Amino acid sequence: MAGLKDKRGFIDKDRIDLSERQSVEYFMKRWGVTKDQITAAHRKVGRMTKDIAAELGKKR
Structure with a gap:
């Protein structure tokens, strides 16, 4: 899974899962x-x- 490495594991940089x-x-x-x-x-x-x-007015 492609994503950003965090202290606890990988975070998907393309999608936000509210349950994670x-x-x-x-x-x-x-x-x-x-x-x-x-x-x-x-x-x-x-x-x-x-x-x-974009909805929040922030840069990705």
Whole structure:
């Protein structure tokens, strides 16, 4: 699986899975947003990182 290596394992850089705490925490820190903001964007545009980043006004 291609992804970013984290202390706990790999994080998929192309998709955000809300059930994977490490993935959500990584993108919360990277983009400086809350879990609720990521969740709302995820529900609105889907699970692709580029789409969520665009919805949040962040660079992928």
